[in-house]
Amino acid sequence: MEDYGKSEFAEQFRNRTKRFVIDIINLYRLLPRSVEAQVIGKQLLRSASSVGANYRAACRGRSQAEFYSKICIVVEEADESLFW
Template structure:
C-alpha cells in the first residue's frame, strides 16, 4: 500500500469512527450521565476525524506533528469515554467491544506516526 492509499484508508476509517460514535450516542439510554458522557465522546470523536484531515493537509513537519498530537490526544480521550460507558454500566461491553478495538488500533497507528515524525524542536 502506498502513502496515498494509506492516507485515504485512514481518512475513511476516521470518518467511519465518527459515524459510529454518532450512532452510539443516539442509542444511549436517556439518562443524564449517559447524555454527558455521550456528548464528550461526540466532541472527542469528531475532533479525531476533523483533525486527521488537517494532518493530511499539513504545510510543514511542525504543523503535521502538532495536528497529529491533537489526533492522538482526542483518540485517547475517545477511548476513555468508551471505557467509562462500559465501566459505569451504561452500555454493555459486548456492544462496544468492536468500536473500542478500532479506537485502540487507531490510537496505536496515530501514536506511531507521531513518534516517527522528524521535527527539529520536539521535546
C-alpha cells in the same frame, strides 16, 4: 511508488476516521436518555469527531511540523474517546 503508498494510506485512514465518527454518532443515538449518559455521550461525540477533523487537518499540513502537531492532537483525542 512510495508516494502512492502514502497517499493510499492517508485515504484509508481518512475513511477509517470518518467511519469511527459515524459509529460513535450511532452509538450516541442508542444511549439512554438519562442526564449522565447524555453528558458522557456528548463528551464522546466531541472527542471522536475531533479525531476525524484533526486528521484531515493534519493531511493538509503545510509542513512536517504542522502535520506532527495535528497528529499529536489526533492521538490525544483518540485517547480521550477511549476514556469516555
